[in-house]
Amino acid sequence: MSVTGFHDIISGPLADYSKISQKIGGDVAEHSKLVQDAFKAQMDYLKLASESAQPPQSEVVNLLRPTSDKISAIQNYRENHRSSAFFNHLSAISESISALGWVTVSPTPAPYVKEMNDAGQFYTNRVLKEWKEKDKVHVDWVKAWVQTLNDLQAYIKQYHTTGLVWSGKGVAKGSIPPPPPGCPPPPPPVIDFNIGGAGDGAAVDRSALFAEINKGQDITKGLKKVTDDMQTHKNPTLRQGPAPFKATTVKATSIVKPTKVEKPASFVKDGKKWMIEYQKENHNLVVDNAEMTNVVYMYRCENSTLTVKGKLNSVTLDSCKKTSIVFDSLVSSIEFINCQSVQMQVLGKVPTISIDKTDGCQIYLSKDSLDVEIISSKSSEMNVLIPKGDGDYTEIPIPEQFKTRVTANKTLATEIVENKG
Template identity: 30%
Template sequence: MAELQQLLQPVADEMVAAGQLADNRRSAAFQQLKVVAESLNGLSWLAYTGPACGMPLPAQHISDSWNSAEFYANKLMMALKGKDEAQIAWLKAIKGGGVTAGLRKVTDDMKAKNRTDKSGHVPSSGGGAAAAPAPAKAKAGPPMGNPKIELEGDRKWVVEHHSGNREIVVDRTDPRHTVYIYNCHNCVVQIKGKVNAVSIDGCKRTGVVFEQVIATCELVNCGSMQVQCLGHVPTVSIDKCDGCQVFINQDVAQGDFQLVTAKSSEVNLTVVPADPESDADAVEHPVPEQFISSFKAGRLVTVAASHSGG
């Protein structure tokens, strides 16, 4: 094990350095650095030594890292469209399908949580019995149950426990209905028609597209999400989420729209032209994460922090 760590140390040092650079949100190249850092994270599969090492299987780990890098790459490509073709070409090269084309699909029986050889014991190469090392705590994967798309009690659509399904459609909707999306990973969910509310809970790297919401679209405990409203929504609420891109059209932005965030990071609101045929560019608005509180006339006043380049 010590020899393996020594062999991998130069690679690990570069990965740490890339991660530190990507943590600098003030950098003009923040998004580019995130693409590089998330891509490099895939190399840590080299440290995989077995089910008890605390890592998912190599193919799953690489896929997760690549999906995260692709999230930032897609966002950057949208921002640079028609502005910087050199960077667009660079991003397309990174996104080339050859990177993951050779990976085998991780089936359920291959996942660490389902394997039978999870004891962590290492057979001795000598005659005597070697003491087994204490097994490391396994990295928790998504608690997948049976995939479900169902209307409960003629009131609530439940979409849960999907992984890798990019063609989920909820189309028999009614203004009385709510839609609850839970524990979906690497999915795309499309909600047609008008519904009362949409709740998204515990999802990762998933896109949700809806047409009309009467009350609220709510996200809780999610990561690397994309939510797009094609029609109208009065409020989007984001709580305990890490990475969320919200798309609304210009008509919604000019109304009484509200975006409410709490305990969340990397939230961006993008306003797209109301007319799909328009040549106007989409405008991205980063949501503040840092705030400054001070006393004014005896009252505590809190404002969002702003940073100027220089």
């Protein structure tokens, strides 16, 4: 039943997602083939679990490798197609495909799938925002993928509530079978109760045995005396021996992650898009003569500073750490996604600042940007610095804590909770 339930996901919402992906075509279609392969690899693993006993933890990694390799291929495809017109589609899948790692989670794997679904929500929302007015097919694509993960979560709740269930029968394919049973132990020796050793069938003479028992305290006279060199408290060397047995602990197995490869830093212009990636310890990055149709995309830069000269369309910082950006003016917006300890300074005007899943963001505004709109979600330690006019700034934190209540009209009313600490 467990395998049948998972097959229903593959033939149901996943099949819809694949069909719509082929209709969209391009990178989305190619990416969907990798996703199908990943689900098929998990199907094989679930079939193995339904037919076999759970293998040793040391062998689970090898059995999970086909699934983990497919997950890596899906994520690497996104990394190698960052300039794709469907980058948000690729990112939505790459951020949430790790949901297939639920087979290594216990005792509650279902919430893990929901977390992965939520992780891809940022990009599915961007797909909806970009395409809902252009082409409804992309809206159906989002619904099919989200439904696939929702059905996966429901499937786990029904069949594997506390973790992957193994059948307990047979030996998992690829595992080492247990050794064959050894020879049975020899039968116990036959005790001859004929004290006299007579073997002629006469009655057993037990008189000698009872005589020994009736000696009372004298029965111990024949025992050897324990000398000082035999006593452990007087001879410490006798206490030295092998260390006591310690049970080894086995860590929970996780999906094998690909080895991180340090990619070379790049600074290239691809059409109207400036791609700045993997820059480290570089504070001399400059985009000069920017045009209003240009966009800047910074990815995985660390401890670096970028200066943009000229007015351009938009700026995005994705997965950057300790990175700063200074620019003149923007037509659209600047976005911070999955960043840590970042700073920005606008010298002219910026209409919108978006902060998502970012910890630590310092925003230096100019006098021309005081009408800016700042949109934040799932972020912390955000501060806006407003110029006073004397070269100094007033620092104001962006609220992170809110209180929501149900009104008399059965709607929600939310207000800021000020930090008194």
